[in-house]
Amino acid sequence: xxxxxxxxxxxxxxxxxxxxxxxxxxxxxxxxxxGAYAVQTINTRYWEAQGRRIVGxxxxxxxxxxxxxxxxxxxxxxVLFDDMRIADGGMLDAARALQPKAEAExxxxxxxxxxxxxxxxxxxxxAVASVHAAIEIVDSRxxxxxxxxxxxxxxxxxxxxxxxxxxxxxxxxxxxxxxxMAMRVNDxxxxxxxxxxxxxxxxxxxxxLAQTLAARGEPLKAGDIxxxxxxxxxxxxxxxxxxxxxxxxxxxxxxxxxAGQRG
Numbered sequence: 670x671x672x673x674x675x676x677x678x679x680x681x682x683x684x685x686x687x688x689x690x691x692x693x694x695x696x697x698x699x700x701x702x703x704g705a706y707a708v709q710t711i712n713t714r715y716w717e718a719q720g721r722r723i724v725g726x727x728x729x730x731x732x733x734x735x736x737x738x739x740x741x742x743x744x745x746x747x748v749l750f751d752d753m754r755i756a757d758g759g760m761l762d763a764a765r766a767l768q769p770k771a772e773a774e775x776x777x778x779x780x781x782x783x784x785x786x787x788x789x790x791x792x793x794x795x796a797v798a799s800v801h802a803a804i805e806i807v808d809s810r811x812x813x814x815x816x817x818x819x820x821x822x823x824x825x826x827x828x829x830x831x832x833x834x835x836x837x838x839x840x841x842x843x844x845x846x847x848x849x850m851a852m853r854v855n856d857x858x859x860x861x862x863x864x865x866x867x868x869x870x871x872x873x874x875x876x877x878l879a880q881t882l883a884a885r886g887e888p889l890k891a892g893d894i895x896x897x898x899x900x901x902x903x904x905x906x907x908x909x910x911x912x913x914x915x916x917x918x919x920x921x922x923x924x925x926x927x928a929g930q931r932g
Contacts, residue, residue: 673696674696674704674707674708674711675711676696677693677696677697677708677823678708678711678712678715678823680693681708681712681810681823681824682712682715684767684810685767685810688767689767689768689809689810689811689812689813690810690811690812691811691812692811692812692815692816692817692820693811693817693819693820693823694817697817697819697820697823698819699739699740699817699818699819699820700740700741700817700818700819701819702741702818702819702822704819704823705818705819705820705822705823706822706823708822708823709747709748709822709823709824709825709826712825713748713825716750721750721751721752722750722751723748723749723750723751724749724750724751724754724892724893724894725749725889725893725894725895725896726746726747726748726749726878726882726889726893726894726895726896727746727747727748727749727805727826727828727831727895727896728744728745728746728867728874728875728877728878728895728896728897728898729744729745729746729747729807729821729826729827729828729898730743730744730745730818730821730898731744731866731867731868731874731897731898731899732866732867732898732899739816739817739818739821740817740818741818743877744868744874744877744878744898745818745821745822745826746826746878746881746882747822747825747826747827747828748825748826748828749828749831749894749896753828753829753830753831754830754831754832754833755806755830755831755832755924756832756924757832757833757834757835757922757923757924758922758923758924759832759924759925760924760925760926760927761806761830761924761925761926761927762927763908763926763927763928765830766806766808766829766830766906766926767808767809767810768808768809768813768814768905769806769807769808769829769830769905769906769926770806770807770808770903770904770905770906771804771805771806771807771852771854771903771904771906771912771926772804772805772807772852772860772899772900772901772902772903772904773802773803773804773850773851773852773860773862773899773900773901773914773916774803774804774805774867774871774896774897774898774899774900775800775801775802775803775845775848775864775867775871775897775900775916775919776800776801776802776803776831776833776894776895776896776897777793777797777798777799777800777801777840777871777875777894777895777897778797778798778799778801778837778892778893778894778895779796779797779798779889779890779891779892779893779895780796780797780798780799780891781795781796781798781891782796782888782889782890782891783796783879783883783888783889783890784883784888785879785880785883786880786883786884787880788876788879788880788883789876790870790872790873790875790876792876792879793872793875793876793879794840794872796891797840797875798837798891799837799838799839799840800837800838800839800840800843800845800919801833801834801836801837801838801919801920801922802833802834802914802915802916802919802920802921802922803831803832803833803834803896803914803922804831804832804852804912804914804922804923804924805828805830805831805896805899806829806830806831806832806906806924806926807827807828807829807903808827808828808829808830809821809824809827810824811824831894831896832922832923832924833894833922834920834921834922835922836920837920838919838920843918843919844864844918845864845870845871845872845919846863846864846865846869846870847863847864847865848863848864848900848916848917848918848919849861849862849863849916849917850862850863850864850900850901850914850915850916850917851914851915852901852904852912852913852914852915853912853913853914853915854904854906854910854911854912854913855910855911856911859904860901860902860903860904861901862899862900862901862902863900864900864916866898866899866900866901867897867898867899867900868898871897871898872897874897874898875895875897878895878897900916906926907926908926908927908928909925909926909927909928910925910926911923911924911925911926912924912925912926
């Protein structure tokens with residue numbers, strides 16, 4: 670299957686500039702986690718060789734309803750690169766995305782390594798340096814978002830960009846489970862939720878991520894950014910949209926999805 674994985678990886682890379690492609694059913698069974706992560710890893714290594722720098726990871730499929738929709742019983746993860754970060758209050762050029770959607774999340778920045786494949790939520794909590802409101806801009810290189818579990822995993826967790834609130838808070842005293850989220854697009858509330866949407870507590874999602882990556886020999890390290898999963902429904906974007914997320918007790922952040930200037 671190695672040749673097939675290489676070919677699928679190239680197909681996905683080409684889609685960033687060439688446009689969305691059909692689902693990967695011809696090469697990956699819908700629940701083929703091993704094959705899908707093999708494709709993701711090929712592209713991660715390719716992009717690192719091109720000079721992109723890994724700054725963290727994102728957890729996806731942290732809501733049970735979404736897992737059920739895709740026929741899986743676990744979350745997934747993708748890689749965050751330095752050039753995926755959009756400044757808080759900044760602009761994302763629409764020419765850089767295909768079919769983006771925004772979702773509000775809680776993010777952690779680690780102050781210590783997490784090398785244990787049996788990492789607990791309590792160990793994650795002890796390692797957290799700061800907690801931030803975040804917006805993940807997900808995107809799919811698969812046409813019309815017709816994704817299976819294998820499609821989204823191979824496609825780097827359907828990741829694209831992220832916004833992190835400039836100001837973070839210490840974890841102590843925060844109610845992560847009960848933190849209410851409201852995301853607005855152009856001043857209208859379009860998505861609401863609470864911290865418990867992410868595997869019951871965003872720390873649980875972060876612990877799953879730490880366990881999974883440690884077992885793969887790629888442990889989370891101090892300084893890494895962790896996006897712990899959507900707190901409410903994701904919302905499709907159109908050029909000109911201004912997106913603002915507020916998470917009670919934690920913070921707020923925003924960005925503008927602006928029409929692209931080609932030429």
